[in-house]
Amino acid sequence: xxxxxxxxxxxxxxxxxxxxxxxxxxxxxxxxxxxxxxxxxxxxxxxxxxxxxxxxxxxxxxxxxxxxxxxxxxxxxxxxxxxxxxxxxxxxxxxxxxxxxxxxxxxxxxxxxxxxxxxxxxxxxxxxxxxxxxxxxxxxxxxxxxxxxxxxxxxxxxxxxxxxxxxxxxxxxxxxxxxxxxxxxxxxxxxxxxxxxxxxxxxxxxxxxxxx
Ligand SMILES: [Zn+2]
Numbered sequence: 001x002x003x004x005x006x007x008x009x010x011x012x013x014x015x016x017x018x019x020x021x022x023x024x025x026x027x028x029x030x031x032x033x034x035x036x037x038x039x040x041x042x043x044x045x046x047x048x049x050x051x052x053x054x055x056x057x058x059x060x061x062x063x064x065x066x067x068x069x070x071x072x073x074x075x076x077x078x079x080x081x082x083x084x085x086x087x088x089x090x091x092x093x094x095x096x097x098x099x100x101x102x103x104x105x106x107x108x109x110x111x112x113x114x115x116x117x118x119x120x121x122x123x124x125x126x127x128x129x130x131x132x133x134x135x136x137x138x139x140x141x142x143x144x145x146x147x148x149x150x151x152x153x154x155x156x157x158x159x160x161x162x163x164x165x166x167x168x169x170x171x172x173x174x175x176x177x178x179x180x181x182x183x184x185x186x187x188x189x190x191x192x193x194x195x196x197x198x199x200x201x202x203x204x205x206x207x208x209x210x211x212x
Contacts, residue, residue, distance in 0.1 A: 004047070011050035011152040013127050013173075014039060015159030015166050017105060018055060020091040020098030027091040029161045029188045038186050039158060040105040042212055050111055050150055052143065054127045054165070056092035057099055057115035064123040065090045083132045085123060094118070114141050125168040127157075128176055144176050154179035156210060158186035163194035170207045181208040 020026040022033045043051065058064070066074040066087035074089040092099040094115075101107050117124035122139065124130040129138040147155070155178050157170045166187050173180035182202060189195060202209060 006047050006049070008049040009151055009153040010048060011052060011147055011150075011155050012042070012048040013155050013157045013159075013169060014043075014051065014053040015127060015157060015169055016054055016056050016092075016161070017102045017159045018092055018099055019102060020056075020096075021160045022102075025091070026089050026098055027190075029190050030192050031188045032160055035158070035160070035186045035188055036102055036104050038212065042158070042183075042186065043109050044106055046109055048156075050147070050152055051109055052112045052114060052127070052146070053101060053107065053110055054114045054116055054159070054169075055099060055101065056117050056124070056165070057094045058092050058117045059120045060090075060093055061120045062117065062123075063121055064088050064117070081122070081132045081134055082136065085131075092117070112146060114143055116141055125165045126172040127165075127169040128172040147178070152178070154181070156181045156183055158183040158212075160188060162187035162189040163198050164190055167198055167201060170202065171205055174205050174207055179208075180206075181210040183210050183212045186212055 017039060021029050061068060066072045067090050069087060072087050074087055076087045078085050114127050122130045122133040128143050129140050133139055155173045157166050159166055170180045170182050
């Protein structure tokens with residue numbers, strides 16, 4: 001990618017760059033803090049006409065928290081609404097410091113924030129749609145309409161985590177009719193061993209690996 005400003009039909013989605021996902025945080029991603037300076041530089045460069053950030057933003061009684069399932073430990077797998085669900089440590093409680101947009105990034109160029117995971121009954125990885133809910137459907141966040149009304153046809157995704165919310169966001173972008181690219185160096189996984197599977201999933205779905 002060049003250093004010039006990108007065409008107006010390309011949007012940047014910055015996923016879940018929040019203190020709880022940093023090393024030492026409630027749900028740390030491997031080397032999660034390594035991407036902070038690069039994302040800050042990318043936003044300061046004003047290369048994208050449209051910039052959206054997501055925040056994981058949960059009520060304390062959220063269904064994804066292992067603490068809300070007696071006898072279950074974090075990272076256990078259960079079935080929820082007929083789908084596999086990982087149970088997580090308590091993280092990104094709405095309004096907490098750990099749920100803030102990362103304080104070392106200049107967010108002043110941001111156009112919109114999508115707060116996801118606010119329904120206590122449903123987990124939410126993708127910026128576009130929550131995970132499967134009680135009705136068996138994936139409730140939309142409204143981001144598709146927001147982007148389409150601005151003429152966006154292509155999205156570039158960075159942030160955390162490479163193997164969970166970033167991947168789901170890029171996959172949904174493709175499934176919902178956008179071209180999609182993943183800014184590989186500006187992501188980090190929860191589990192580094194997942195990288196091969198992530199690359200395979202990206203290739204299978206026509207999601208470009210980009211280098212900022
Ligand atoms: Zn979450």
